[in-house]
Amino acid sequence: xxxxxxxxxxxxxxxxxxxxxxxxxxxxxxxEPYLDLSRLGGVCLKGLSLKGxxxxxxxxxxxxxxxxxxxxxxxxxxxxxxxxxxxxxxxKVDTVFVANFYGHTVEEYAEAARLLGGEPCLGALEMNxxxxxxxxxxxxxxxxxxxxxxxxxxxxxxxxxxxxxxLSPNASDPVAVARAAEAAGADALSCTNTLPxxxxxxxxxTFRIRNKVGGLSGPALKPVALRIAYQVSRAVKIPVVGIGGxxxxxxxxxFLLAGASAFQVGTALFVDPTCPYAILDGIEDYCRxxxxxxxxxxxxxxxxxxxGEIRCSG
Amino acid sequence: MALRRYxxxxxxxxGPYATLTVSGEVAPSSPGxxxxxxxxxxxxxxxxxxxxxxxxDPARGLLxxxxxxxxxxxxRLRALEAGESLxxxxxxxxxxxxxxxGTAALVGGGVGVPPLVYLARRLQERGHHLVFFQGAxxxxxxxxxxxxxxxxxxxxxxxxxxxxxxxxxxxAPLARRLAEFSSVxxxxxxxxLKAVQALCTGKVPSYLSLEARMGCGYGVCLGCVVxxxxxxxxxxERVCEEGPVFEGxxxxxx
Numbered sequence: 386x387x388x389x390x391x392x393x394x395x396x397x398x399x400x401x402x403x404x405x406x407x408x409x410x411x412x413x414x415x416x417e418p419y420l421d422l423s424r425l426g427g428v429c430l431k432g433l434s435l436k437g438x439x440x441x442x443x444x445x446x447x448x449x450x451x452x453x454x455x456x457x458x459x460x461x462x463x464x465x466x467x468x469x470x471x472x473x474x475x476x477k478v479d480t481v482f483v484a485n486f487y488g489h490t491v492e493e494y495a496e497a498a499r500l501l502g503g504e505p506c507l508g509a510l511e512m513n514x515x516x517x518x519x520x521x522x523x524x525x526x527x528x529x530x531x532x533x534x535x536x537x538x539x540x541x542x543x544x545x546x547x548x549x550x551x552l553s554p555n556a557s558d559p560v561a562v563a564r565a566a567e568a569a570g571a572d573a574l575s576c577t578n579t580l581p582x583x584x585x586x587x588x589x590x591t592f593r594i595r596n597k598v599g600g601l602s603g604p605a606l607k608p609v610a611l612r613i614a615y616q617v618s619r620a621v622k623i624p625v626v627g628i629g630g631x632x633x634x635x636x637x638x639x640f641l642l643a644g645a646s647a648f649q650v651g652t653a654l655f656v657d658p659t660c661p662y663a664i665l666d667g668i669e670d671y672c673r674x675x676x677x678x679x680x681x682x683x684x685x686x687x688x689x690x691x692x693g694e695i696r697c698s699g
Numbered sequence: 700m701a702l703r704r705y706x707x708x709x710x711x712x713x714g715p716y717a718t719l720t721v722s723g724e725v726a727p728s729s730p731g732x733x734x735x736x737x738x739x740x741x742x743x744x745x746x747x748x749x750x751x752x753x754x755x756d757p758a759r760g761l762l763x764x765x766x767x768x769x770x771x772x773x774x775r776l777r778a779l780e781a782g783e784s785l786x787x788x789x790x791x792x793x794x795x796x797x798x799x800x801g802t803a804a805l806v807g808g809g810v811g812v813p814p815l816v817y818l819a820r821r822l823q824e825r826g827h828h829l830v831f832f833q834g835a836x837x838x839x840x841x842x843x844x845x846x847x848x849x850x851x852x853x854x855x856x857x858x859x860x861x862x863x864x865x866x867x868x869x870x871a872p873l874a875r876r877l878a879e880f881s882s883v884x885x886x887x888x889x890x891x892l893k894a895v896q897a898l899c900t901g902k903v904p905s906y907l908s909l910e911a912r913m914g915c916g917y918g919v920c921l922g923c924v925v926x927x928x929x930x931x932x933x934x935x936e937r938v939c940e941e942g943p944v945f946e947g948x949x950x951x952x953x
Contacts, residue, residue: 411919418700419917439934442953446914446922451743453914457921460935604742632742655915656737656747657702658788 388672389679390665392426394624394646395572397509397547399426399481402641402668402680403661406628406651407432407485407511407551408457412471413478419658424665426647427481429575430467432513434487435497437463447584447593452605452630453652454582456596459487459516464500472504481508483549487516488536494526495539502544509547512540512571515555515578515600527553527578530565541570549626551575554606554613563617575626575649576614580606603652606630611639616695618644618685632660634667644685700726702735702747702788705762707779714839715768717777718753721785725757730818731908731944734789735916736764737772738779744772747788749913749939751886753813754820754846762787765813765842791916792943795906801881802828806873806895808835808887812842814908815886820850830855830876834869834891838862870894877902884908889952896947905947911938926951 390401400423407429410416422428440460447454462470464486475482484501488494494512501510514527514536526536527550537550550566552559554577563574579600584593610629618625624647627640632653640648653660672680705723735747753763768777779785795818803822807815812833822829831854835841841863847854855872856864865872870891873883877898885895886908899905914920918940927936927949936942 409915409919415917415919440921440924442926443924443935444912445924446912446920448744448746448912451745453745455914455920455922460921460924603745652745652914655920656745658915658917659701 386673386676386678388669388677389681390669392647392681394509394549394626395547397481399647400424401426401665402647403637403665404429404481404483404626404647404649405654405661406649407483407513409651409654412467413475413482414471416654416658420661423479425480425661427483427508429483429485429511429649431461432459432485432487433461433464433467433497433501434459435464435493437461437466441596444593444595445599447599449582449584449601449605452601452603454584454594454599454601455579456594456599458596464497468500468504472506475506482506483509483511485511485513485551487513489516491536491539494536495543498540498548499543502546507546509549509572510540510544511549511551511575512537513551513578515551515553525553525555527562528556530561533562534565534569537566537569537571547572549573549575552577552613552617554578554580554609559613560616560620563621567621567623571623573624573626573646574617574621575628576617576645577610577629580609602630604630604632607636611643614640614645615643631664632656634664634671637664637668638671638683641680641683642685642687646681646684700788702786705785705787707781707783707785708761709781710779712777715777716842717766717768717779719764719766719776719779719785721762721764721787722760723762725755725760725762726790727757728752728755728790729794730821731794731814732790732792733814733916733943734762734764734787735791735913736776736785736787738775738786739784740775744775746772746914747786747916748772748776749916751814751908751943752790752817753843754817765810767810788916792939793941795884795908795944798822798827798882798884799904802830802879804830804832804873804876804880804883806832806834806869806883806885806887806891808833808869808891809840809842811885811887811891811908811910815884816843816846816850818884819847819852823850823852830879832857832869832873834858834887835863836860868894870898874898882906883947893952896950900948906944907947907950908944909938909942909950911943913939915939926953
């Protein structure tokens with residue numbers, strides 16, 4: 386049985402539901418020794434800001450049980466250098482590139498969206514909203530529905546490209562921020578980003594990471610990200626892209642069944658840069674075993690859905 | 700390139716150290732390069748461990764690593780037995796550059812010794828003159844003496860407690876003999892590398908191979924950076940990609 390792996394995220398058509406996650410595959414070309422990018426659904430590029438950033442001083446990473454914490458500090462070459470040096474090379478590669486971007490003010494976000502919006506190699510833009518808003522006392526753009534609405538609306542007006550918002554798992558009510566992004570014109574929601582985390586060296590009585598706090602990623606994050614992807618996909622009409630600790634076909638299938646249209650693989654690439662092939666093979670095999678001709682039919686195809694609302698747990 | 704499975708042929712354990720010989724598909728490397736390595740242990744510990752190459756024989760599909768137990772990942776690598784699997788991605792990183800004419804000093808300490816043993820063998824094969832300095836805390840921490848002997852290298856040994864060779868730091872004999880050398884290659888603890896940098900800057904070209912905690916090992920996570928200064932401009936470079944070998948003068952310790 387032939388399995389149709391293609392999916393759509395809004396108007397964006399992907400060869401298959403697997404995208405490489407931002408921050409885990411450089412500017413795409415870094416993966417070429419390991420992966421044929423044209424065999425992937427897409428590639429979310431390293432987060433860009435208007436002026437670029439040299440990133441945080443080391444140490445930047447620490448391994449935790451089943452995961453890792455990073456505080457890279459969004460090191461990047463900046464939108465202008467990306468458009469001049471990297472984008473022309475990406476135009477020759479047959480995959481969907483998604484430019485992840487961030488700012489420190491609403492204006493910076495909108496300007497980055499405007500500049501990236503003119504680049505033909507980009508199939509969509511993905512807003513990283515897990516950054517402090519310096520105009521609002523450092524509150525993260527992604528945690529407050531009103532703030533998120535404002536910044537999403539500004540980017541929406543600034544670019545004709547499909548606009549994905551990568552939600553922060555830090556919001557107390559993920560459904561409220563998801564609806565705010567949808568109302569402001571987002572085309573899709575990536576659920577979710579890393580979870581703020583910390584590690585301490587008791588012998589030295591110091592922080593393991595120079596920045597003290599970093600983002601938790603990897604398998605340890607998966608159950609949290611899955612729950613958010615599920616809640617959000619039930620609450621909005623726009624598509625959800627699942628992300629958080631996906632390392633196997635089984636992990637990816639959980640996100641698709643929870644309601645995601647596509648998914649991103651991040652930290653797992655650090656362990657095995659060729660793992661996307663195994664994940665895609667596993668999904669195809671699953672579809673064959675279950676007699677599912679099109680992978681997009683898996684979206685939200687959970688049993689037991691009629692059994693009511695999520696109640697208090699624990 | 701992919702994460703490949705290798706079979707452990709032999710694992711010689713001595714104290715916290717283990718010399719692993721594995722077999723599988725081996726792409727030719729250059730001294731100073733490394734592999735990202737893990738065992739068959741699932742998702743915990745999550746990340747691969749960077750191990751520099753002690754030696755290799757691509758034609759026979761053999762690779763050798765020297766591991767020191769410093770945490771959970773290296774504890775498990777040290778405990779590997781013949782017949783078990785080892786997964787490795789590599790060779791990675793920028794190797795040691797070829798030395799200029801004259802005599803090269805190779806200065807190693809602890810787990811910084813293996814890549815220099817590999818370099819020594821390569822330089823001997825090519826007829827370069829070299830002097831190998833090895834520093835250790837005590838005689839038990841002196842590494843790879845058999846491999847050095849096989850390569851025809853008689854190392855200058857220093858131990859901090861005087862239990863083998865000269866008593867004190869390895870940088871002391873290096874400092875005394877510095878004028879003999881046209882290049883210095885070093886790999887080892889940060890204190891040793893700082894001392895080598897201080898001795899060599901402005902006098903003789905030095906190449907330092909750095910150790911760093913790594914996420915991916917192939918340039919995408921930006922987790923392993925070190926501060927460098929080139930042409931008056933300071934920035935971060937990746938130990939896995941621009942390194943692990945850097946010209947001594949460019950490193951800015953943070």
